[in-house]
Amino acid sequence: MSSTMGTLHYGGSEAPIHIEERALAHLKVIVATKLRRNESFTLSWRHPEGDPEGRSTIWLHPSIPLQFTFDELEPRNSTCNGSTR
Template structure:
């Protein structure tokens, strides 16, 4: 299970495969000096123990080139990214609702 840590807020827990794709999209937008919101609803979980019976988490953060982000992974990152998923995440990030982890296209 990977983590996205935003400033001093609790870590947002995201599976490694999804986080790899989010990182690629986030870093591309930051390189282009594009600010955007990142939103989550139910998944990913925020902070705490993954096995706990905590209620679903919801939240939103504003990401800009001045944001302090740290990406942490539990597993290897050696497989090629899904180009279709990257394109879909980029499209969503540029929309009015901001970036969120949408399901991976098959």
């Protein structure tokens, strides 16, 4: 079974960041918590297979728009519900 990939859209960037959906759901909770506290931080990841080798880092700040996109309607077998209340 292959993992479903979700996307993180960052600021005005046209290229979305592809992340496995379960990891993206956990990341969403962490990012929302930190940004709600007005905490800025960096997020780094390795480039996926098929892309040039390397890694990227972005600076996350409460004033920069983010969008989390999931293909699955509900997280599967996860204790993370993605709530940002």
